[in-house]
Amino acid sequence: MKIKNFLYKYSIILFIGFVSFLIVSFPFQYTQDKMNNVSQPVRWLGALLFFLICFFIIRCKEQIGKIFDKKSLFVIMLALIVLLQLSTIFVFKIQPVNDLLYLHDEAIRMLRSPHVSLQRFHGYFGKYPNNYGHLMLLYCYYKTLSFFGISTKYFVIAGNVLNLCMIDLGIVCGYVTLRYLKNIRLSNLWMILFLLNPWTYFWIFYYYTHTVSFGIMMLLFLLFVFAWKERDNYRGIIYGILLGIVIYVGMKIRITNLILCMAVLITVFFFWKKEKGRVKQLSLILAVLCGVILSAVGYQYKAKNMFPKENQQEFPATHWLMMASHGVGRYDSEDVRFTTELPTQEAKKEMTVQRMKENYKELGVKGSLRLFGTKLRSVWLVGDDDFTKMTYVSSDYRHVNEYLNGKYNGWILMYSYLARFTLLCCCLISAVKLIRQKDKWVYVAMLSILGGMVFHIFWEANPKYSICFMGMMTFVMLFGIESIRQFDFKESGLLQKKNIPVYLIIAGGILCLQPMYDYLVYNPQAYDKSYAVNQYTESQVLSLSVKKGDTIDQSFYSYIKFKEIMINIRNLKETTDIRLNLKNKKGQIVKSDILRKADYDGNTLCWNLKESLKPGKYFVEIMFESPQDNVNLPIYDTANYDVYPNGYVCIQGRKKKNADLFFSVSDGKR
Numbered sequence: 047m048k049i050k051n052f053l054y055k056y057s058i059i060l061f062i063g064f065v066s067f068l069i070v071s072f073p074f075q076y077t078q079d080k081m082n083n084v085s086q087p088v089r090w091l092g093a094l095l096f097f098l099i100c101f102f103i104i105r106c107k108e109q110i111g112k113i114f115d116k117k118s119l120f121v122i123m124l125a126l127i128v129l130l131q132l133s134t135i136f137v138f139k140i141q142p143v144n145d146l147l148y149l150h151d152e153a154i155r156m157l158r159s160p161h162v163s164l165q166r167f168h169g170y171f172g173k174y175p176n177n178y179g180h181l182m183l184l185y186c187y188y189k190t191l192s193f194f195g196i197s198t199k200y201f202v203i204a205g206n207v208l209n210l211c212m213i214d215l216g217i218v219c220g221y222v223t224l225r226y227l228k229n230i231r232l233s234n235l236w237m238i239l240f241l242l243n244p245w246t247y248f249w250i251f252y253y254y255t256h257t258v259s260f261g262i263m264m265l266l267f268l269l270f271v272f273a274w275k276e277r278d279n280y281r282g283i284i285y286g287i288l289l290g291i292v293i294y295v296g297m298k299i300r301i302t303n304l305i306l307c308m309a310v311l312i313t314v315f316f317f318w319k320k321e322k323g324r325v326k327q328l329s330l331i332l333a334v335l336c337g338v339i340l341s342a343v344g345y346q347y348k349a350k351n352m353f354p355k356e357n358q359q360e361f362p363a364t365h366w367l368m369m370a371s372h373g374v375g376r377y378d379s380e381d382v383r384f385t386t387e388l389p390t391q392e393a394k395k396e397m398t399v400q401r402m403k404e405n406y407k408e409l410g411v412k413g414s415l416r417l418f419g420t421k422l423r424s425v426w427l428v429g430d431d432d433f434t435k436m437t438y439v440s441s442d443y444r445h446v447n448e449y450l451n452g453k454y455n456g457w458i459l460m461y462s463y464l465a466r467f468t469l470l471c472c473c474l475i476s477a478v479k480l481i482r483q484k485d486k487w488v489y490v491a492m493l494s495i496l497g498g499m500v501f502h503i504f505w506e507a508n509p510k511y512s513i514c515f516m517g518m519m520t521f522v523m524l525f526g527i528e529s530i531r532q533f534d535f536k537e538s539g540l541l542q543k544k545n546i547p548v549y550l551i552i553a554g555g556i557l558c559l560q561p562m563y564d565y566l567v568y569n570p571q572a573y574d575k576s577y578a579v580n581q582y583t584e585s586q587v588l589s590l591s592v593k594k595g596d597t598i599d600q601s602f603y604s605y606i607k608f609k610e611i612m613i614n615i616r617n618l619k620e621t622t623d624i625r626l627n628l629k630n631k632k633g634q635i636v637k638s639d640i641l642r643k644a645d646y647d648g649n650t651l652c653w654n655l656k657e658s659l660k661p662g663k664y665f666v667e668i669m670f671e672s673p674q675d676n677v678n679l680p681i682y683d684t685a686n687y688d689v690y691p692n693g694y695v696c697i698q699g700r701k702k703k704n705a706d707l708f709f710s711v712s713d714g715k716r
Contacts, residue, residue, distance in 0.1 A: 084456035179298030209253030259514035421507035429466030472526030610714035
């Protein structure tokens with residue numbers, strides 16, 4: 047019993063320590079230059095207004111509470127959420143990028159192939175077969191749409207709708223769980239929080255494993271609650287079957303779904319004394335659950351011709367541990383090259399482990415702690431979850447897009463950071479309350495978040511990795527809000543005027559932690575350009591032999607003013623000169639310039655037009671002034687999907703269908 051109490055109490059204390067670290071780090075995150083043109087005074091005025099509104103809500107809690115008791119509020123809130131989600135899809139028109147683009151295109155390729163197989167040991171899927179689960183989900187979904195006669199050109203919007211459904215599945219499951227465990231007031235508050243959460247809308251475009259995992263994790267949570275509460279054996283068996291199916295699918299989509307399962311098992315261990323009378327029933331549910339998972343694994347083995355075997359290109363788990371052991375613990379192209387060049391799985395595991403050990407040895411204890419702190423902040427503190435890096439490619443980039451990922455997106459970032467800070471503060475209050483007042487389901491949610499934090503301290507860090515835990519964080523947040531609502535501020539004396547100087551000293555002390563700046567600041571790459579066109583994704587590289595006068599033409603349509611064009615051309619000789627011509631829709635040259643190798647930024651040819659040009663249709667022409675063999679031209683070229691539908695590329699006079707250069711057009715402001 048003492049061991050149980052020790053583990054229970056100190057797991058909460060560890061969570062409190064992590065969250066407190068994030069809260070103290072918040073001012074350093076909030077005062078960075080990333081928020082574009084939002085000045086520091088405006089940020090602090092915004093923060094003051096934000097917390098004054100929170101204070102008003104607390105003071106008027108009884109009056110506001112009556113509104114949350116209405117059953118019809120759920121339907122109204124869900125309808126508003128779906129309406130706003132659909133609006134973001136059709137207003138911003140964001141296109142797939144990075145990993146999602148490879149998954150989307152591969153799912154369509156499988157759809158058009160007479161034989162479905164996952165035996166592709168090259169490129170993206172040779173290295174990352176861990177994404178096959180999500181690929182099969184997309185394939186089955188697209189196959190269904192194709193059966194009903196829906197064209198592949200609508201599949202991007204269809205993918206957004208699928209993501210919308212998975213996000214809203216998680217939201218609805220959380221609502222039902224709270225209605226079942228607590229009361230309608232908390233469940234309606236849950237809906238309000240997701241209505242106000244920017245994540246609900248700005249991650250719809252990136253239908254990847256973390257958003258799907260959010261829905262799966264909340265469904266798992268709901269099924270665990272139902273199974274725990276159920277007294278009927280027949281229904282218990284049904285819940286066991288459903289849990290087995292969802293756990294297996296969850297593992298295939300994203301392995302972090304198992305963290306919730308582990309949290310439930312640990313909680314059962316802690317609270318087992320109260321459930322001794324239900325040993326037989328819970329054992330039956332567990333046996334059925336395990337049976338379903340084993341059957342699914344057995345079927346997978348039976349159908350092993352569909353799944354990869356003897357894939358020497360596959361990255362082992364140690365690759366991500368290696369990437370997490372240096373720098374800021376995020377994706378590193380040099381590490382990818384290092385692992386790719388190792389010939390066998392055994393060599394990959396051995397050499398990545400060796401490099402990881404060397405990295406940590408070089409960092410030492412102090413450097414490792416700094417790295418752990420950086421990763422903790424990058425995953426859990428960055429309130430926008432890096433959606434700006436996944437929403438910068440749009441088929442119709444208009445002025446409204448600038449408020450999402452252009453020069454005016456500081457306002458959204460400011461709101462996102464404040465919303466995340468409020469969430470962390472409420473989670474902290476909830477965890478403190480858990481020490482004295484035990485609640486097994488709040489503890490399960492808290493333990494899941496703690497497991498995710500510990501996991502990503504050692505794993506590769508990425509802000510979007512916290513998204514699948516958003517439901518768990520909001521669940522814990524709710525009980526922090528409930529604690530505030532039940533707290534009598536007048537009797538406590540916390541609101542007395544004499545305490546104001548104390549609060550100002552505490553706030554000033556946090557802001558004056560300048561010696562700890564290196565440990566508390568997180569400086570992600572800022573995306574503060576407005577991209578009229580951005581096709582910075584490649585699927586292949588063409589090797590060309592060019593003669594003097596040969597041309598490559600790329601058409602594009604800009605809905606906003608632009609001043610800079612960037613194109614990627616590799617393997618050019620130092621003596622090679624290139625003439626760039628910008629033509630209007632009539633084919634007339636409006637700008638012309640010669641760029642030499644010295645003008646390049648790496649392999650990127652940057653053309654500053656000196657003055658902004660108005661919106662419209664244009665052609666950029668690349669003309670070679672001298673012959674050269676083996677010019678490498680990165681393009682995105684598939685027969686499945688036109689990533690930039692408002693443009694096309696002509697290479698030596700031949701138009702390539704569904705292909706575009708590796709290029710972007712922007713306002714040139716940094």
